[in-house]
Amino acid sequence: MGACTPAEPGGQPARPRTGITDQNHKIRQKGHLFFFTNGRDARMLRANFPFPKANPVSQKPRHVETELVHAGTLRSQFAETSEALFLTQGHVYDSAEQCEKRFVGEDPGFIYARFSNPTVAMLEKRLCALEGAEAARCTATGMAAVTAALMGPVRAGDHVVAAQALFGSCRYVVEEHLPRYGVESTLVDGKDLDAWRKAVRPNTKVFFLESPSNPTLEVIDIAAVAKIAKEAGAILIVDNVFATPLWQKPLELGADCVVYSTTKHIDGQGRCLGGAILASEKFINDHVHTLLRQTGPALSPFNAWVMLKALETLPLRIRRQTESAAVLADWLAGQPKVKKLIYCGRKDHPQAEIIAKQMGGPTTLIALEVQGDKAGAYRFLNALKIFRISNNLGDAKSLAVHPATTTHQRFTPEVRASMGVSEGMVRLSVGLEHPDDLIADLENALAQV
Numbered sequence: 001m002g003a004c005t006p007a008e009p010g011g012q013p014a015r016p017r018t019g020i021t022d023q024n025h026k027i028r029q030k031g032h033l034f035f036f037t038n039g040r041d042a043r044m045l046r047a048n049f050p051f052p053k054a055n056p057v058s059q060k061p062r063h064v065e066t067e068l069v070h071a072g073t074l075r076s077q078f079a080e081t082s083e084a085l086f087l088t089q090g091h092v093y094d095s096a097e098q099c100e101k102r103f104v105g106e107d108p109g110f111i112y113a114r115f116s117n118p119t120v121a122m123l124e125k126r127l128c129a130l131e132g133a134e135a136a137r138c139t140a141t142g143m144a145a146v147t148a149a150l151m152g153p154v155r156a157g158d159h160v161v162a163a164q165a166l167f168g169s170c171r172y173v174v175e176e177h178l179p180r181y182g183v184e185s186t187l188v189d190g191k192d193l194d195a196w197r198k199a200v201r202p203n204t205k206v207f208f209l210e211s212p213s214n215p216t217l218e219v220i221d222i223a224a225v226a227k228i229a230k231e232a233g234a235i236l237i238v239d240n241v242f243a244t245p246l247w248q249k250p251l252e253l254g255a256d257c258v259v260y261s262t263t264k265h266i267d268g269q270g271r272c273l274g275g276a277i278l279a280s281e282k283f284i285n286d287h288v289h290t291l292l293r294q295t296g297p298a299l300s301p302f303n304a305w306v307m308l309k310a311l312e313t314l315p316l317r318i319r320r321q322t323e324s325a326a327v328l329a330d331w332l333a334g335q336p337k338v339k340k341l342i343y344c345g346r347k348d349h350p351q352a353e354i355i356a357k358q359m360g361g362p363t364t365l366i367a368l369e370v371q372g373d374k375a376g377a378y379r380f381l382n383a384l385k386i387f388r389i390s391n392n393l394g395d396a397k398s399l400a401v402h403p404a405t406t407t408h409q410r411f412t413p414e415v416r417a418s419m420g421v422s423e424g425m426v427r428l429s430v431g432l433e434h435p436d437d438l439i440a441d442l443e444n445a446l447a448q449v
């Protein structure tokens with residue numbers, strides 16, 4: 001493939017190519033910033049997140065829907081409409097001299113798909129536009145992103161503080177993996193700001209949290225924790241998977257780095273695994289770029305291409321799935337066989353005030369506890385017809401899972417209890433089906449409990 005140029009919406013010719021991306025990410029161009037739109041969501045979001053910043057071409061802000069269709073597009077000499085899938089491991093050079101220059105970062109362009117690929121670069125730029133981040137790196141899975149973001153900034157002898165309510169694999173990395181390399185970790189109740197303060201040591205380098213957490217939908221005051229991290233001279237990394245990039249902006253709230261499993265809402269159709277790390281150019285430069293380049297958890301260009309197309313419909317999907325989740329949560333709350341219901345859009349959520357402050361929408365996940373503990377939960381799950389039993393989430397298909405025996409199965413019952421994961425808990429991920437059909441499915445399944 002020949003030279004790529006960044007295209008502007010409306011087919012305008014792009015600015016001259018100055019080197020879109022290469023192994024030396026210093027020359028990557030910055031993504032455009034955006035702001036949210038549309039009715040009530042827009043008002044909530046604008047109140048929470050002081051976007052927009054003007055785009056440099058028209059001086060007018062672009063809306064998220066526009067950015068997610070156009071941002072980051074690179075066009076080849078064939079001027080294709082849709083983003084091209086550059087299914088290539090490497091690139092060829094005009095001369096040995098050019099090759100040498102490319103390797104030392106003096107000649108802009110791509111080298112090798114372990115660390116840069118045009119399709120992956122398009123996805124990274126589009127994710128930057130979505131998140132309002134300066135730089136991004138995509139990875140093969142969400143766990144590769146979490147692991148690289150956590151391991152990049154630390155050295156043996158450093159210390160990490162993390163919220164205890166984490167997805168099982170995230171907790172494994174903090175609790176078991178980092179200590180193997182001489183990095184100590186402390187788990188705290190993330191809702192308790194004093195616990196974060198008290199956990200700080202002179203060698204604390206990183207704070208890490210998920211909010212809302214998987215699967216208990218526990219919400220942490222990100223701005224308050226970011227302040228404590230800053231005072232401690234530590235970096236705050238937020239796993240924003242459950243919130244989705246549409247409903248929560250950790251960087252705007254003071255976090256230094258955001259990580260995603262793009263496997264979830266970003267693909268949103270259950271097809272490809274992927275992950276992303278978003279932060280400042282400096283963060284990516286100092287902590288992430290070399291680690292990813294040299295250790296190689298690269299995202300496949302094919303998966304990047306699928307996710308680029310998926311981003312075009314992200315706002316439509318997440319808004320619709322969130323609306324349906326809110327309807328289902330209200331319906332479930334009134335059912336006698338539901339002992340407990342947790343949903344970020346309800347006033348009875350224990351951290352409703354923080355949600356109102358930091359989230360633009362209540363997201364697509366519901367946690368509920370049915371009567372009869374594990375046996376009751378299993379009867380409920382086994383009777384579902386439209387919701388399918390699956391540990392994935394954020395999918396167009398509605399999914400249900402029993403966290404105690406799957407995502408959080410490796411913990412002792414005591415640890416699970418401390419995380420709020422009960423034997424009767426079921427996590428629902430609400431999809432794109434009609435909410436009336438989903439309620440009928442839940443009604444039928446609850447009758448079997």
Ligand SMILES: Cc1ncc(COP(=O)(O)O)c(C=O)c1O
Nearest residue numbers: 141142143167214241261263274
């Ligand atoms: C909160 C959270 N973070 C990270 C991950 C890991 O993502 P992946 O499965 O893409 O590695 C998951 C997966 O469920 C998750 O729920």
